[in-house]
Amino acid sequence: MTDFTYSVDADGVATIAWDTVGKSMNVMSQEAFLTMDGMVDKALADAAVKGIIITSAKKDFAGGMDLNVIAKMKEDGGDDPAKSVFEGVMGMHAILRKIERAGMDPKTLKGGKPIVAALPGTALGIGLEIPLSCHRIIAADNPRAKIGLPEIMVGIFPGAGGTTRLVRKMGAMMAAPFLLEGKLSDPKAAKAAGIIDEVVAPEDLLTRAKEWVLGAKDADLVKPWDAKGYKMPGGAPYHPAGFMTFVGASAMVHSKTMGVYPAAKALLSAVYEGAMVPFDTALKIEARWFTSVLMNPSSSAMIRSLFINKEALEKGAVRPAGVPDQSVKKVGVIGAGMMGAGIAYVSANAGIEVVLIDAAQEAADRGKSYSAGILDKGIARKKVTEEKKAEILGRITATTDYAALAGCDLIVEAVFEDMGVKAEVTKKVEAVVGPDCIFATNTSTLPITDLAKASARPAQFIGIHFFSPVDKMLLVETIRGKETGDRAVAKALDFIRQIRKTPIVVNDARFFYANRCIIPYINEGIRMVAEGVEPVLIENAAKLVGMPLGPLQLVDETSIDLGVKIAKATKLAMGDAYPDSAVDAVLFAMADQGRLGKKSNAGFYSYDDKGKRLGLWDGLEAAYPLAEAQPDVGHVQQRLLMAQVLEAVRALEDGVLMDIREGDVGAILGWGFAPWSGGPLSWLDMIGAARAVEICDALTAQYGPRFTTPALLRDMAEKGETFYTRFAPQKKAA
DSSP states (O other), X not given: OXXXXXXXXXXXXXXXXXXXXXXXXXXXXXXXXXXXXXXXXXXXXOTXXXXXXXXXXXXXXXXXXXXXXXXXXXXHTXXXXXXXXXXXXXXXXXXXXXXXXXXXXXXXXXXXXOEEEEESSOEETHHHHHHHHSSEEEEEOOTTOOEEXXXXXXXXXXXXXXXXXXXXXXXXXXXHHHHHSOOEEOHHHHHXXXXXXXXXXXXXXXXXXHHXXXXXXXXXXXXXXXSTTOOOTTOOTTSHHXXXXXXXXXXXXXHHHTTOOHHHHHHHHHHHHHTTSOHHHHHHHHHHHHHHHHTSHHHHHHHIIIIIIHHHHHTTTTSOTTOOOOOOSEEEEEOOSHHHHHHHHHHHHTTOEEEEEOSSHHHHHHHHHHHHHHHHHHHHTTSSOHHHHHHHHTTEEXXXXXXXXXXOSEEEEOOOSOHHHHHHHHHHHHTTSOTTOEEEEOOSSSOHHHHGGGOSOGGGEEEEEEOSSTTTOOEEEEEEOTTOOXXXXXXXXXXXXXTTOEEEEEEOOTTTTHHHHHHHHHHHHHHHHHHTOXXXXXXXXXXXXXXXXXXXXXXXXXXXXXXXXXXXXXXXXHGGGOOOHHHHHHHHHHHHTTOOBGGGTBSSEEEOTTOOEEEEOTHHHHHSOOOSSOOOHHHHHHHHHHHHHHHHHHHHHTTSBOOHHHHHHHHHHHHOOOGGGTSHHHHHHHHOHHHHHHHHHHHHHHHOGGGOOOHHHHHHHHHTOOHHHHTOOOOOOO
């Protein structure tokens, strides 16, 4: 079996239908590309064929390229992987250029065969680059379909001609959001933007495609950039208008990437240089920059974490073997605050029946109205219909009656972070649910093993840590208590899959994994304030190394009084071993002044009456005078990064983290750890264990034991190992 099928009808129209074997979504492999190429050759060589339709036998066109192809290209190159990658990419360009020219005379641009792309649904990455090389793109009117080039999101850029073609079709300014931000559109929006040519009713897709093929003239086949006198929309770089576009684009890219994402800079270079040369030379320039990006360790790490590892986790890489499907049919959510309301929404949106319980009916109803609010925004953006809203809300029962939980196969408790309150809820729930029901507690700090003591069925008790806001955050951290059984883990993972989130599974320990790493980051920033380091230096150093928020802004966002509560609870648990008294001096003083963060419009930052952040609070300097000698940016960055990555290493060393893939994916999706690095463990591999030990030893000498090199990292440095060699993920048996 092949991934493409070929047929010719009585009117001489050939149809090449994409249908990747064994996958629900088409993805392009090297073999499939060659198969498609052979079918195009066959159609162009057959005198009886008048034109070609390239379409899909699935409900969507394609999800993109199998990025393992890139790894194979590098591998095949041996000692010269760059040459192998470049030649492989140029081979793809040749195939798509053949489609574009379609057998026409290169001088007269006549005599070619019309080729149309008919897209039934989603078309991403190579799934749009192939259509862009066709003479017309027709899409079915499918509001759920996504059309675009999202490669920048995984550390690369469209390298099979998508960059060059989109810019020449739309101009650099109009193409920028789709290339530099990976913006995705539904078919109608894609047509309005000028990416595709037509949108038709789904049932008319192939009929209209055939009609266009049979009616196409020679002039319809010539791309604008192949026609005489072509001028780039918006102007080329040497044109006054184009010059301003590229100056602005360069500034925009730097402001968004802070110079740490190589793909964005390479993409802009490919566009700029390619705009000043003929089209085929521009393709070669694109291929060279694409190869350069692929050879950059940052891009390799991003691809591994944000594509390969993320996909593996979503497909059950860490799911207990041998446990049958545990898909959730009815979920009970206890607590209708912001977290519980968010869990109720994502569950109902995924088609799961939801019982949302709170102590007061008014609170339960308010929790349900949270879903209504999200759906109303979707309606305003024309992404949701009134019927869809009614259907989703119809799945949520808001009540105070625990008896309504009968028949639930999963409970997610999301009440206050209080052991006593959670214990009481656990007992009330277990009194009404069936014996097979799994109980999950949503907590960010409380030990699961301790919480499970309130349960009569600790094997069916598990922790699920959602991140706020639930509807937007992709990661869900699942915590296995000492007595948690495999079925509970499988249930949690199957539920996370249903609500279309990415899971990680960790063993029980204080702060689990995510908070274990993010709290030291915040604390290090606060320590520096107390030391007299310029707050603006702290915040900008963090952003310049790729963190989405500086530590001071982050503590404002999560609330200073929450930090105080966590500090008090941690100190109570750790006693004399508690290491953060210096942090508490600042944090508690802020709280005592009523500066509780964004929610009180006063924290490390100042805010206006509407909650808009104005800038760092000028009272900080009075409370913590600036030191005469300020550290350099690199030193501040080392402190902020090492505060996080050392905890990731310790979590792996302690057995809290069980899979390095989860360590990297969880860090990026959970708290935004410098995505360009591929995650904390990938970053350590990038700089090398020996260099990491050197940094740690210097920081320990200056600041104390919180930077002590973990034994695992020192051992790896001595042996010259990396995390991805020493802890290479094991493939699951089929």
